[in-house]
Amino acid sequence: MHLTVDVYTHEVIFAKISLVYVGDNEVLPILFNPLLRKIQQVSADGAYDKREYYHVLKNKGITPRIPPRSNVESWEEGILK
DSSP: OEEEEOTTTOOEEEEEOOOTTSOHHHHHHHHSTTOOSOOOEEEOOGGGOSHHHHHHHHHTTOEEEOOOOTTOOEEETTEEO
């Protein structure tokens, strides 16, 4: 189960259930599509620390708060790959 939660109210604003072989990072792009509210920031674990997800968030005007994975190297503008 993948959840989108408002960190201030602790309200679950979207939930998605996926098959066991679908990774967390594969679900990120669709977690925001059905939402009617403006998302300002996303906090996620290191599984989401990938270039494509930074671009998804940037294109939606969302600030990512994602810790770097342990095996990362710099790729552009201080963002890790």
